[in-house]
Amino acid sequence: MKKRVITISREFGSGGHSIGKAVAERLGISFYDQELLDKIAAETGFSKEFIEEAAEYSTAKNSLLFNLVMNRSLHGRTEPSPADTIYFAQAKIIKNLSERESCVIVGRCGDYILRDNNDCLHIFIYSDTDDRAKRILERYGENEKPIQKRIADKDTRRKIYYSHYTDRPWGIPQYYDLCLNSGALGEEVSVNIITNVFKG
């Protein structure tokens, strides 16, 4: 079946953002990555920073932030947590976009949210840690945390968030049509493969 929408799930630092952007430009279709944050912010009233935090919350389950985001208190849960509110808003937005137009959607559980759409192409982009470290340092520079720890923390957060909302393990091939090792293949080859498959 001819594809209309591409979802890209990606490891932090794997170049998934640039690959997705290049694919969208090559195909002349819309690209949603950070743009989704604006829409979710408008829909929920939360700040973009808070939404980003909610999607990759602390792995320390007893942290103040985790409890705030998940709305857990000693007295039990009384209403949907902010994280739930954000997730349901993003699911609605992603579904609407996919119905309205041909586009590339990066992250935010797009693969799961659109899992039953036969006209979606689901891609997972990954790379080895050294390659990701190089890309992250080039793009964002260093910070106080050692790069290997930044990568490990981000991976853990994405895994926890993804599994929490999808009840699936994160990053296993079976949920994707195509998994690309961007470090081994290079970004240009990755873009070519995706655009060729999309065009059918």
Place this chain on the structure above:
Amino acid sequence: MKKRVITISREFGSGGHSIGKAVAERLGISFYDQELLDKIAAETGFSKEFIEEAAEYSTAKNSLLFNLVMNRSLHGRTEPSPADTIYFAQAKIIKNLSERESCVIVGRCGDYILRDNNDCLHIFIYSDTDDRAKRILERYGENEKPIQKRIADKDTRRKIYYSHYTDRPWGIPQYYDLCLNSGALGEEVSVNIITNVFKG
């Protein structure tokens, strides 16, 4: 770097054999799948049937077959097991082939055995259970075991064998350059992707 050798790891029934064969034909290079069995049989003196059994031995670790293949007895292990002998022979054969000629190698831990060869392209081919069931029934027909159980058993055996000799989990993207969902993409598209990447 220009690639010389392709290894294909594949789920049972995913079409990895036909895809690999078509890729080799398209590229005009050698194809090794069942052909490896002949070479291992010649090298070790074991029958092809025994070699196949050794590579996917029973998951019942206390079964007679498992103990025979792994050469485990109540009195402890005294020499390399037949399975070890087979594994070391296949590793030697696969390394020699990869040095001698450009080729496609299917299964037998080829991805792991050639993990340090930069001129190898490592592919994992998979598909959903319904698609695999269809392909298996078309190729091998029914037997006394329900198809879902045949698939589950074979998956478990491959996982155990692979992990035993490679100390890696089986079928996770990080060990491959490219993972292709043959059911979603189709065999023809899978062949195109691999040959294009190989040609660079």
